[in-house]
Amino acid sequence: MPSRELDIVPRPRRADLTGEAVRLEAPFMVGTDNDAGAVVALLSDLLERETNERVVRSNEESDVRLTIDDAASSLVDDSEGYVLEADGNGIIVRSPTADGLRHGCQTIVGGLERRNGDWRFPAGEIRDWPATRWRGFMLDPARGILPLERVKRRIDQAARAKLNRLHLHLLDHESYALESEAFPELNRGPDGENRPAYSSEEIEDLIEYAGRRGIEILPEVDVPGHAGHVLETYPELQCTVEDGKPSDGTLCLGTTRTDEFVETLLGEVIELFPFETVHVGGDEWAMNCSWNECSRCRERMVREGSETVAEHFYEFVRRLHETLEANDRRLMCWNDQIDIAEAPDVPRDALVQFWRVAGNGRGPVEGCSLERFLEEEFEVVNSYVYAAYVNGWISEEYLLGWEPRSRPSIPDERAEQVIGGELLAWEPAAEETREYFERALPSAIPVFADRLWNPDPIADRRSFATALTRHALGPFVPAGFDIYRELGGMIIPTEGENAPSPPAHAHRSFRDRSPREARDDYEDTLETLGSLSEADEVVYPETAAAYRDCLEWLVGVADREGRGVIDRP
CATH class of the missing domain: 3.20.20.80 (Glycosidases)
Structure with missing residues (x-):
């Protein structure tokens, strides 16, 4: 299964997935069998922040195990690389360095999804390493x-x-x-x-x-x-x-x-x-x-x-x-x-x-x-x-x-x-x-x-945008939710020479929709963001708030577009 289907940003260099999912239950049990305690503590903090679930550190019995392992270097050929194996016994991350383990932890956090009341992570093996230092x-x-x-x-x-x-x-x-x-x-x-x-x-x-x-x-x-x-x-x-x-x-x-x-x-x-x-x-x-x-x-x-x-x-x-x-x-x-x-x-x-x-x-x-x-x-x-x-x-x-x-x-x-x-x-x-x-x-x-x-071209930009949405907002977003489709692109308009820019790409956002259709979709997306925020299910509330402001601006643009008013709000 190609790595793009893992829906993680940055995209892993190599992911061999089975198509199944590993189910994890709270409280999450994380541990190590050697000197990786500091990274285990970091993973505990990351999981609690992302999932709102309790994490228990246990070296005897763990759902996620981190291991400093020199043998992993032969598989990834980089000191920052890591090998992640996920199956019915849980998730193991191996790396020759603490830096590699940290990257593996971020992959765990980025790959977790909340579906039908369960926490899931794709089953298979990931071998991953950076192209640049x-x-x-x-x-x-x-x-x-x-x-x-x-x-x-x-x-x-x-x-x-x-x-x-x-x-x-x-x-x-x-x-x-x-x-x-x-x-x-x-x-x-x-x-x-x-x-x-x-x-x-x-x-x-x-x-x-x-x-x-x-x-x-x-x-x-x-x-x-x-x-x-x-x-x-x-x-x-x-x-x-x-x-x-x-x-x-x-x-x-x-x-x-x-x-x-x-x-x-x-x-x-x-x-x-x-x-x-x-x-x-x-x-x-x-x-x-x-x-x-x-x-x-x-x-x-x-x-x-x-x-x-x-x-x-x-x-x-x-x-x-x-x-x-x-x-x-x-x-x-x-x-x-x-x-x-x-x-x-x-x-x-x-x-x-x-x-x-x-x-x-x-x-x-x-x-x-x-x-x-x-x-x-x-x-x-x-x-x-x-x-x-x-x-x-x-x-x-x-x-x-x-x-x-x-x-x-x-x-x-x-x-x-x-x-x-x-x-x-x-x-x-x-x-x-x-x-x-x-x-x-x-x-x-x-x-x-x-x-x-990852220097490989991004072949499926729609899947990448969906992964980017979950990366920015967290694991509770609905399956297939793509905030950047509504905002008109993954790179939000940016300022130049202290001149204000519009909050979103209005023309690209409209695509082939009528102003009324676009407005309805903006309001649906606003409702999704609002529900996530009210439930404390966004990893960065500031990001969700900024995106709500962008969407409210787009609602105003759609209203004016529908009337034929070209001045933007």
Whole structure:
């Protein structure tokens, strides 16, 4: 039986199913016969959250058993892989690592269904492993601090989709999202008012919460560009320009004060975040840079032998690399300001996050490509805008046909250098346009995750959408229920440049139905969502509430369409 019939997102790589179902009765008995107690505890929490049933931990008698087993590696050939066997004796998950067991647990949770009063899981054997090792998503508290509970909800959604990285964009023009002991003014506004920022205790809480779910947290301190807030707070880090105005968005690289500032800030980050990689940004400085006009930058360029501002930047990157390497950290940066047409003097162990070749006037263009980074022996995380930028860029048509080693063009012999991908949720500056993440991310995260986990094409999109519905809402949804059919697609319309988008794809949602027929179907779907919510049978009430708002908007659209009114509600 093909894996698509398992109706799980991400789709397992191999599933040999019997067509029968394993019935499980509450309370669920879960256990282990070796050192997997922490994952058993996680599975217990997941099952209770998803099913509203009691879970009992028992190593003697269990319905679900988790086993660390080196022999499983010969079947899946990946440390994150797992083997799941489900039959009349229950469910056994085996993996050589705790990470693999966690993924198996998410498959159990995703595959459970409530049918006729019974809990059921498809019988058979699953052998599953990820196609890529870096499977991430990014949140942007620098542009708008996110409540801790919301971040944890995103971590849960990411772990459910078998992602393993959370990238926190901490510094930008708007603010710095960490409390800094060395630079407390970074946590204040221009009038001295306190700005919200995460304390060290809150970050430690997030690290523990994410780590328990197999997710490492990647911190990003974006320099030397996107420095409006830093320069407003510490104007001595601005360039020195005799005739004209210095950049108000890019740090001066001619002064050692900038080096000391950045190294101290990175020191605080390294102290707080144990992950082996630190992101230093490095994007878009060419859009607002005064290094050529700055007397201090020119002097340093002469002293260091840099003939261009690009070489001036590379010298800065090498200094950051040295700082991070001395602290056993790997440097990661965005790609767009590295002129890869030539062999740039940037350490080849830097991890490059590719999002696009710079636009005209925004950085190097001619001769630049993702493929050139691979030719220069860099490893790359693929965050190409059309597949990874939730705000206004991604579309269902593009994302379902994408995978990180296919677009942009990547030669087969270089494919392994693309170690994965990352979904990016940049916060819009305007508060009123941020609500769309609650409706967009519950489907965007698992769809993107599927493209990182399983490179096979999605042949049956209708079945995938049904699986995605259960993934987003939980195991109590009726058989065959497809919320995305009514919303007009699996990728909900997303914002761009702070411009509000419609809550759903109205024209695609109508399909061949009359406005009255569409309205009736919207109201039926609203009734289903309402019943699930009232019975506390949706895993994320916020997602159900967001989808109800979308459907109510569609009801209004159908009313107007029926009257011939083209203005949307």
